[in-house]
Amino acid sequence: MQGPAQEPQISGDGTERRQSAVRLYVIVIVCPYILIAYLLGYLSERDARMLGLYLIVFIPLAIQIFVWVRIRPEFSVTRRVVSITIDWVGVTWNMSFGEETTVPFFALLLWITLGTGLRFGSRYLALGVCLSLVSLGVVWLFNPFWHSNALMVVTFALTLFVIPVYVLILLRRVEAAYAAAREANVVKSRFLAQASHDLRQPIHAISLFTACLRVSGLQTKELELVDNIDRSLASVSRLFKSLLDISTLDSGKVTPVSEIVAINEVLEDVARQNCDLLQRDGTSVVIVPCSLSVSVDRALFTTMLQNVVNNAAKYAPGQAILIGCRRRRGRLSVEVIDSGPGISQADQARVFDEFYQVRKRGDRDVEGVGLGLSIVRRVAAVLELTIGLQSIPGKGTRVHIDGLVIVDQARLPEKRLQASPAVPVGGLRVLLVEDDQAVLLATASLLRRWGCIVQAAPSIPSLVDECDLLITDYDLGDGMTGTECIANVRRFVGWDLPAVVMTGHDASRVREDLKDSSVPVLSKPLQPAELRSVILGMTMRAKSFTGSADLQRFLSPLQPPVH
Structure with a gap:
């Protein structure tokens, strides 16, 4: 009998911790039982000594495993083997002495078999059945009462086989249902992520086009229509961001940095x-x-x-x-x-x-x-x-x-919240790389209306004009991404050109691929104010610089000085 591949390999869920505690609880029950049976004359002095010897050895081992699990809670093959060994050896030892007095310990044997399987998976349940049948055979050999009651031993053997097998069937069904549910959840998350990404592009383009309309000299009534379109787009945008966030969190691949x-x-x-x-x-x-x-x-x-x-x-x-x-x-x-x-x-x-x-x-x-x-x-x-x-x-x-x-505290200047000021980016030279033609046209139009000088390209250009900022999509087609685009463009211009990445994918995954915390990652569909805010963050502190070369030196300390 083979268990599924998804069998847990860590004890971080507390399974072994609880098992180690239950082992001590069982000792608390077994010790008085043996003592009372001896005092009432149900145990011979020899059998009592043998059971006492077991307790002298078993109790320290149980305490050591209890401490071990708490100090080192991660999965340990050695600890699990030791735990299983002392459980089965201990029950077998107890049942081998005491004649009929220790027959109730069969309940412990069955409980350990089922408990191990339910805790650790079907492979351990199969192993437990085999160990329990071996244990029953050893007890039959050494305990005279069991040896003289063959039918009872056969009944117990059938019980040790039939009940775990039935539990194994149920366990397999539960595991199959869990695997199917997990696969369905992965498919759902993948669908949400892909649908969200595909729909983000046109919504992103519409948002940028409406921003261009807003500054194109429309009359009041037309501006009101643009406001209504913008409001509806903002609502859809937030919905898609929520769907992408949910699919990303469901994937279990979110690792905080x-x-x-x-x-x-x-x-x-x-x-x-x-x-x-x-x-x-x-x-x-x-x-x-x-x-x-x-x-x-x-x-x-x-x-x-x-x-x-x-x-x-x-x-x-x-x-x-x-x-x-x-x-x-x-x-x-x-x-x-x-x-x-x-x-x-x-x-x-x-x-x-x-x-x-x-x-x-x-x-x-x-x-x-x-x-x-x-x-x-x-x-x-x-x-x-x-x-x-x-x-x-x-x-x-x-x-x-x-x-x-x-x-460590960092004193921050107290500021009052204000609306974003007019865009002081006139003359900023921007290289825009975007494989979607609608988004490329909309973004370039918006940047030009803000006063930027834009070189627009649907893929990584082989010839780069002088520029102060790179804005690139993440997926550029033909196996190229924003990561390669930034690296190639910086190699062309010969300095660490400031860059911004826009993406319809999970932003944390894109940041991980970029491996550059200085590059902002904006999630599509974004509001023009978000893009404007990022550009402002790169230029507002540089507004006292007059020349493009000065601006470049400010934006990238790693650029070699201009002589």
């Missing part, structure tokens, strides 16, 4: 990226400045905070949202407080479930499908953070993210 982050920068980034959307609904954001720094995966934590802020804005339009921090038990907690309608006590326990929305009969339609807070909960588990929610109906809601590890 911690870095030292000034918490105030994250708060301001989230507020700035949502600035245009919030202003449309009349929602204001107030940030309480915090000078602390934390160790966290910035991208994942930003995703959490984005979803919390979006959820607050969705259910409290036109109200103020407060974002602040406080210390809790030596760690940092980030709180998002709104003055919306609040959540009833009955709904509070379910708001973090997938696809659950707080709705009552006659309520207004709210965008989304109820994935935002579910993503927050899943990401929190990955980052080993905790999420809390308190709400008073009619007064508002407070969501707090707890457990951020505080590191």
Whole structure:
């Protein structure tokens, strides 16, 4: 009998830890039983000595395994072999003495057989059946009572075979159902990721085209239509980002990479990226400045905070949202407080479930499908953070993210949240590489309207004009990605040209492939304000520089100086 390949290979789920504890509980039961049987005359002095010898050897071994599991909880073949050996040897030894007094220990033999199989898989169940039958044969040879009751031994042998085989059949069915469910979940996640990626491209292009329309001198009524298109696109964009986040988290491949982050920068980034959307609904954001720094995966934590802020804005339009921090038990907690309608006590326990929305009969339609807070909960588990929610109906809601590890403090200048200023990037020379013609045209048009000088290419160009910034898609066709594009273009120009990557895939996977933390990764479909914000971050501090060469030297300290 062969077990499936997915049999667990770690004890991090507590299986061996619980088994080691149960072994000690069994000792607590067996010791009084042997003592009472001896005092009542059911055990001979010889048998009592043999059983006592077993306890003298078994108890220290059981305690050592108990300690071993707690000190080294990872999977150990040696420890598992030792545990199985002392369990079967111990029960066999006990049943071999004491005549009929130790017959009840057969229940322990059956329990160990089934328990081992259910804990560790079908291969161990098959091994347990074989060891139990051998154990029964040894007891039949050495215990006179068992030797004289052959039918009882046959009955016990059939029991040791039939019950585990039936359990094995059920276990195989459960394993098959689990494998099918897991495969279906993988297929679903793959479908969501691919569908999300394929639909992001046209939505991304539409978003950029509407941004171009906005600055093309339209009349008031036409601008209102553009606003409505933008609002609808923003809603669809957030939905696709939620679907991609869910599929990425379901894949189990999300590995956080911690870095030292000034918490105030994250708060301001989230507020700035949502600035245009919030202003449309009349929602204001107030940030309480915090000078602390934390160790966290910035991208994942930003995703959490984005979803919390979006959820607050969705259910409290036109109200103020407060974002602040406080210390809790030596760690940092980030709180998002709104003055919306609040959540009833009955709904509070379910708001973090997938696809659950707080709705009552006659309520207004709210965008989304109820994935935002579910993503927050899943990401929190990955980052080993905790999420809390308190709400008073009619007064508002407070969501707090707890457990951020505080590191060396970095004093940050106190800033007030402001809308993104007009784009001071006139004259910036941009190389744009994008294989989708619609996205290429839309992005180039938008950059030119911002005053940039754009060289647009559908693939990695063989000839690169002088440029200050590279903006590239990640998937470029013919096996080429943004990683190769950045490397090739930097080799062409001879210096570490600043670069931005736009992608419809999981941003963390793209960052892992880039292996360059200085390159921003933007997820499609993105709002023009996001792209503008990144460009501003590279140019606003350089606004005092007058020449392109000066700007290049500022943007890349590794560039050789110009003489």
